[in-house]
Amino acid sequence: MFQSNQTRHKWLTCLLAVMFFAAFILPAGHARAAENAGTCPREVLQAVVHVSGASLSGLLQQIPDERERAEVVRKFVRPVRFFPDNSGYIYVYTMDGLVVGHGGMPNLEGTNLIDHRDAKGGYDVRMAIRTAKAGGGFFEHYWQKPGLAGEFKKITYVETVAGTRYFIGAGAYIP
Secondary structure, three states: OOHHHHHHHHHHHHHHHHHHHHHHHHHHHHEEEOOOOHHHHHHHHHHHHHHHHHHHHHHHHHOOOHHHHHHHHHHHHHOOOOOOOOOOOOEEEEEOOOEEEOOOHHHOOEEOOOOOOOOOOHHHHHHHHHHHOOOOOOEEEEOOOOOOOOOEEEEEEEEEEEOOOEEEEEEOOOO
């Protein structure tokens, strides 16, 4: 799967850094959420997406085969959880709407969601693509919460994964 031991070592180092960030840094920052509930989830989302995207960018540039890239993405996103209730996860799509890796709903991997409409009729994946292409940012939409029926309001942050045709995102369900 990997081209060299150097690539494997780099991948594992990046994965460990993201997991450390998600396990130790984010919960500590989330303690401030009680004081600053309006901005902390946004800050956490942006930090997780940016660090994860930068790590993936470095990893994926070493892997020319698209199938191997998809496998690395899947292994990278699946263990990442954040927020005290572990409701935070990351996902990676292609710029044409194909789900490459999804930490919350791996059953979506390999599915093209370009025409997906949320509970309010919005094309949320198209909005994510536009937002990522415009330099990254936040948008609101509705999405299924893993393990529950129905769609719930979310604030989501997305940005491109440099050097790839992917974008990465994460969201927080709004109470």
